[in-house]
Amino acid sequence: MGESRGRVRARAGSGLSDRRLREHQVRLLRGVYAEPGTQRTARIMAEAAWLYGRGRGVLGGRSAAAVLGAKYLDERRRRDRPAPATAPYRYREHEWGAYEYFDPEPPVLIRPRSGSTRRTPGITVWTADLPAHEVVAVRGMSVTTPARTGFDLARHPASVGSRWDAYSDEDFLRRLIMLDALCNATRIEPAAILDVAGAHPRAAGRDRLRAVLPLVDGGAASPPETRLRLLLIRRGYPRPCTQFPVLNEYGQLHARIDLAWPQWKAGIEYDGDWHRRSEDKHSSDIARYAEYRDIGWDVLRVDKRLLAMQATLLGYIDSMFARVGAAW
Structure with a gap:
């Protein structure tokens, strides 16, 4: 049925009219169709x-x-x-x-x-x-x-x-x-x-x-992380490292923090909706944040609701920096 790229097909050379193709295919562009x-x-x-x-x-x-x-x-x-x-x-x-x-x-x-x-x-x-x-x-x-x-x-x-x-x-x-x-x-x-x-x-x-x-910054793993990083930079906070690797007490990779300030062992992680919907992910998050405290890291968790409340979020970030003694 003409030139094809997987599920997408061009009508050229197929010998079929657009009307015949529309009966069994989805029209994407003029002369280009796809499977239902x-x-x-x-x-x-x-x-x-x-x-x-x-x-x-x-x-x-x-x-x-x-x-x-x-x-x-x-x-x-x-x-x-x-x-x-x-x-x-x-x-x-x-x-x-x-x-x-x-x-x-x-x-x-x-x-x-x-x-x-x-x-x-x-x-x-x-x-x-x-x-x-x-x-x-x-x-x-x-x-x-x-x-x-x-x-x-x-x-x-x-x-x-x-x-x-x-x-x-x-x-x-x-x-x-x-x-x-x-x-x-x-x-x-x-x-x-x-x-x-x-x-x-x-x-x-x-x-x-x-x-x-x-x-x-290519380290951003999602649009909310980009929004959060831009908010921090515009409010005058030091630019964070993205996807910073954190090692546990045995020198093994514990996790990668979305936004981190390793000089103060402070960081922020964004939790998407799937963190709440997945029971296994929710349980692993609890264990991971407990270990953050054990190895001396102060990590703030942010979701879409907190990201929308910028004044409250910035207050939490200020408190985090105060706890770790950060100054710039």
Whole structure:
């Protein structure tokens, strides 16, 4: 049925009309379909854009980030009826059936400046003459390298719609979350993104890049950790180490603290919803925090409710620093 990438298929060459395909498939883009039940995640829509372009272009921005393995690009909404589906890589199985995941932004395809610039329904088209060393092949698709992807994510608005202003704090935070996730997945450093910026001194959006890049940290393991780290830095606290390894009394790895100040043996850990839903995880958390005290660490636990109450949270953090005698 035409060119195929797993569950995503292109109509070209299939000999079937769009009407016939719609009877048994889910339409992602014009001429690109997927099996019933396929969720419109950033990764799936990136593959759909690649098939739509028939290889004439390069996946960039959030689409490149998705193909490179970056997480937290998708939003989710609870299903009315849970679906008996098995979670793919990077999604928890018990959540995949209960929620519908989708990318709120259209996929991004980069085409040469000399090529067609016509609008493509459902796809954001950028024009750029990419050097060969800024393009890499991933599973048969041409995507921008991690460093080039970070360069584009940092300087382009996080949303192409009107959901928030391109210079608002929400846009800034969303770009920081995507850059943290990209660096976490690809293990690149912000310095690599800065090198790409140096090679394109006239690129648009450099003011956005200069503002967000110094705050990027690939150690952030979730968007709430990024939000928490940004709050701490803006309130004047020392910049924490991320995913800091803590050893027990026998020199063995006890845990990795989300945000840590090893000079004072103080840290903060963010507990997501699954920490409460999983009985085994809840029990292991109790034991782990008891051992933190035994080895001299003061670790504050934060969840989404406490993160929303910033004044209360900052009071707890001040108390933690006072207990460990921190000064800066």
